[in-house]
Structures are given as C-alpha cells and as structure tokens.
Amino acid sequence: MLSFRDPNGETAKPIKQPPALVIILGRALLFGMDNLLILFAAPIFALQLLIDGLLIGAIFALAAYGMALVWGVMKIINFAQGEFVILGGYMAFTFSKAGVHPFFSVPLATVSLYIVGWLLHRLVIFRIVEEDLFISILATFGISILMQQLMNQVFSADVQTLDSGLDTWFLFDGNVTVLQIKGVSFATALVLGACLAVFMKKTRLGQAIRATAQTPRAARIMGIDTDKVYCTTFALNAAICGACGALVLMTWVIQPFMGLAYTCRSFMIVIVAGIGNVAGVVLAGLGLGVAENFAGFILGAEFQAAFVFSLLVVILVWRNFTLRLKRRYLE
Amino acid sequence: MSRKLRVLIGLLVAIAAVGFVLASPAVAKVEGDTIVFGAAVSFTGKYSTNGKHTKNGYDLAAKRLNEMGGVKVGNKTYKIKIKYYDDESTPARSGQLAERLIKQDKIKFILGPYGSGPTKGMAPITEKHKIPMIEGNGASRALFNKGYRYLFAVLSTSEQYLAESINVLAEEFKKDGRDPSTAKVAIAVENDPFSMDIRAGVIDDAKRWGMKIVIDDKLPKELTDMTATLTKVKALRPDALIVSGHSKGAALAVRQTAQMKVDVPMLAITHCEAADVIGKFGGNANYTLCATQWAPTMTYRDDWFGFAGDYAKRFEKEYGYVPPYQAAESTASVLVYVDALQRAGTFDTEKVRDAIAATKLETFYGWVDFDDTGKNIAKPMVLRQIQKGKYVPVAPSKFAAGNVIFPRPKWRDR
16 A cells, blocks of 8 residues: 655545555466466366376375374474485485486485484484474474585585486377376385385384384383384485485486475375375375466466465365364264 | 682683774774775575685685785775675675674675675665675666665676567567567566566566567476476467576476477576586577676676686686686676776775766676666676577677577477
C-alpha cells in the first residue's frame, strides 16, 4: 500500500493495491493455466515429466533411507544428511580423478562414507544417542556446517560434475528423453532398498537393529551390544548417502553448499513415509519427485519447493484428521 | 574466585588494553611511505573461489605498482599495501568488517568485496563514514539507486549482462527476413538480486523489440535440477533460452540441454568461465553464448599492464591460471584508485572522492567513466560464443572476432 503526504501535512488517501502475495499467486495461476493446457494438448510432455519425476524421486528416496533408519533406531534427526550426500559425490569425484571408472567410484564412495559415518559416531554421535531430540538436532546441524566448510576448503566452491559415459534413450520421436544414468540410479535405489529390507528382516545384525529400535533397554538386557548397533546404523546411513552422492554427481552437479536440498527432501519423505518403513520411503520419494516436477512445470520453478511443502502440510493435516476419526470409533 | 586468579585476569585485561592503545595508531591509512587499502573478501564460504580471484587481482595490482616504483601523491612516492579480512561470504559480516577497517584500522581507502550481496553490506558503512570505496565485483543495480556518493564500480551493472543477446537475436531474425517481434524468449534465472537484475535487463530489451516472453521461471537458490523448465522449453519451442544462476546454473543449463537434447536456437548464459563449461562438457558446450565483463582478447591498454593480453600473461605467470574477469576488474579497481590519488595529490578523502568521480581512464580492463550514481558507463558487456571449444567474441560488433552461429545446430545433426 502506498501513501502520500501532501504539503499541508495531511495524509492523502492511500492508493489501494492488492498485496504482493496476491499478485504473485495470481501470476502463477495465470501462467499455470497456460502450462496446464500444454499438458492437455500434448500429453507427451506429461509423460516426460512423469518419467523424470519417478527417476528423480528414486534418488531422493535413496537419500532418505538412511535418515529413516537413524531416526527410527537412534531417535536422531540427522541434519547433516545432505552433506553426506555431497561428500559422497566428492569422494566419487576424487576417485574418478585418480583414474577409477565412474561406475566403480559408486561402491568406493559408499565404503569411504561408511568409514566417515563410523568415525563421526565414535567422535560425536555416541554422545547424543538417547539424549534430548533438541541436542541431536543441534549437534548434527553443527556437523553439517562443519562439513560444508571443510568440503569448501578441500574441494573449493567450484561446481563439480562427472560424465558417466552413458547416453540418453529417445522415445516417441525424441519427444521423451530418458537419461540412462537416471535409469541406473533408479535401479540402484530399488536394489539397495530391497537389500536393506532383507538385511533388516533376515540377518542377525538387522534383527538386532530392529530390537534396539523397539526398546534399547530390553535389547541390552538380551545381550545386544546397542552401542555397536548404533554405530553400524549411523555408518550404514552415511554409506547409502555416499552411493546417492556419487549418482547425484553423475546426474546433476554438486557444490559444497548444496546439501540442504537433500536434507529437506529426506526429512519430508521420512515424515510422509513414517520411520523404519523402506517401502514407504520408496513410494514417498517417487511421489515427491513426480509432484515436484509437475509443480515446477505448471507453476514455475519458484513454486516447486513451496508446492511440495504445502503438500506436506496437507498430508499431515489429513493424517491427523483420519487418525482422529479412528480414535472416535474406538471410543 | 581465588585471589591469584583475580590478579591474573586483571593483569591480562591491562595488557590487552595497553596493547590495544599501542596497536591502533600503528595501522593508519599511510604508514610511513606506504598507502594501506582495506578490503574484506570472501576467503571462506560459498564465494571463496571468486573471492580468491578478487584477492589475486588486488595483489597483482599492488605488486605491479610497487615494482614500477610506487604511486606519486603530492611530492612523495608511496608503496601500496592491502589489508584483508575474510567476510565469510556473508553480507552482514562485510558490514562489520568495513566498520572495523575504518574505525579500528583507520583505513581511508576501501576496495570492494566479491559479490553484490557483500557489497550491499559494506556500502552503507563506507557511506556513513564518508570513505570512498571502489569495487569491481558488485554488479547489482540496486547498489546504484540509493544515492550513494562514495561508491564507485568499474564493472558493467548486471542488467546489461545478457541484454545484448536479445539484440543479437533480433539482428539474426532480420537477417533471415523475419520480424523480430515474432521471436519467443524463455527466461530461467536464479531467484537472487543479481540474476533478477539480468532478467529485468532482458525483459526490457525484449519489450523494446516486441518479443514475447513465453517462459519466465525463477529457479530456487538450492537449484539442483532444471528438468521441469527444460521440458517446458521443449514444449513451447522458444527462439532463445536465457539462463542465469551463477556457476551452478551455467553447469546445469549446458549439461541438461545436452542430456535432454533440447533444441533451442540460442542459449545464452553467464558464468561460463567460472563453471568451466568447456573443460567439463567439451563439445556439448559449443554454440553457447556467454556474457563476460572482460576477456584477454580485448584491445584496451594502459601504462601499468599494457594490453589486456599482457595482463593475462602476467597474471598467469604469477598465479598459474588464465585470469577470469573477476580478477581483471579487481585489478582495475586498484588502478582507478591510484590514478585518482595521483590526480588529487593528497590523502584528503573528500578530494580523493571528487578525483575518483572525475575519472576518465583507459585501463587494460576497459574505459572507466563514472556517472552520477557511481557506475561505469564507458565499458560495454561482451558476448562470446563457444565455437569449436574456444570463446569467440561475437557482439557488440566493435569487439566481434567472428560471426554468431544461429540457430544452434540441432542435436541430431551434431
């Protein structure tokens, strides 16, 4: 709202303008309608967005597995999740610079991040397990800042990327393009997810992790070394992030300060999927990828994140509502 | 608290106070026969790469000037020294450090930080203390509509970065016998002050030609992926795609247009050198138009460094890499200061400020002539096209070393 003061010192009538937010949203809707019409007129682009969304979503899911695990087992929300991803990318970058084939840099990044995770647990994380949630958030937030700055010192703030050597698939007369590396990421995400699920169900260590997640005290009484379980869980999380980072490096670009995007998305996926639910994480990740891509197309890139987080609020409200209904039945 | 401890603390405070009193006059604007400039540059944080270029640019200027005997102010010749602080890539910290440079270190001449953000943090402080600041790395036009009297910038402001590409597009349309007003333009810029200025400049020029903006996306700061925007480009088939998002945006635009085989007749971006798009993407970077403030191939010259190419050689010998324009404009800032000091013949900040405002100087970086708002109006931006893995200046015609290739060959024909 603008107001003018005239020479007599009286305030002139303010000129009424719609608030800035209304203008911005109005513009987005206007553009949005146009873009929506394109999708109806040429559904081929909707297919492109859908495929890309699913493939991108798989990468987000990969970043979120570990967060769900650490959150579920150790009751820690890891705010350094995105930094693990980026560090994984830099590890892969370093190995490939040393002459390793891009694909072999993925397992190498995984292993080196396992070690990083293990060391971090031995140094910091073991002190904050079973502490207040607030303390763990502060600690991991601190780790995230430290990692950003260290990566900046070691690898410089330059944007890095790695060519996987893979090509693009063309479908429908070149109107739909699918990056082969995204396909590889998708497959990796699903395979790793399946491995994780089997690991948790079938192996002794997996069972120990699940037992610890349920009641750490009882697990200790039954002879489980919960400290070791925590350490493994945290290192496993870092390792998965490492694989994710290597794939991100080959699909997009990395930079020391890009981690936050992955932390936020993992956080969101885990909230929607619930902790300790691998299938849920995959589905939520794929859903997030698709939603983000369509929102970016229809509303414009600036509303991509806003739309997704609004969706999160709607999902939480809806869940609260349905749970309350259920409770009423029980009464 | 034990008595011993109390005595110890008292002693420490006393020593600190004495030290402070002794230290503060020691670093003044002129130490004997040395002029001290102050600068807060990003050594850490997200601007640290460009901060390094800025510092190298300043240092090379100081080194060269000292080598040549120094700077004559009045009847005495002085050497040059630069006092640095690290602004950690945060504008708020830049403001604090400006305060510290001026009040604590008593520095009277400030060189700019890297980036529009930190420059915005510093300008109000230098203005408050009436201390001149010459900067070469803050391009946002918001710096020059606040009525600052003591801020001077040697570089072209950001709305000029890619505006030229629209004129190139119009010219190419005319050459093909098509009406420029039928051209469709797609814009995807990062949502930060610098890139939004670029967008404003592009939109102004597009409007002048009556072109239609078909995509106007603002990319989020935590930009990781441009798939949605590029799908829109495929659907709407604009004649030009304009992208600005610092190094990240440049790398993503070049990489993803190639991966998704987006056939757009013109792709114009910023920060090609910073992102090293030729080194990273090789042939896929070909035909991209890159905006640049300066290039070693230009024909400007001065008495300190010779031609632009000579500067580049000297810089490469010293630091081992070809100078990006961020370094060149930093060096030019020091040269403008030195020229103004020599003409003023005094260290009186007010007189030096007036001498800076009256600058009309050719440097290896380009002509410098400030308007009333403090921005340099004598040096145009240059557009270079990547052709066969080399940067070839294509516009404005005065600097062109080759013809622009338009439209870009389709991906299937490459």
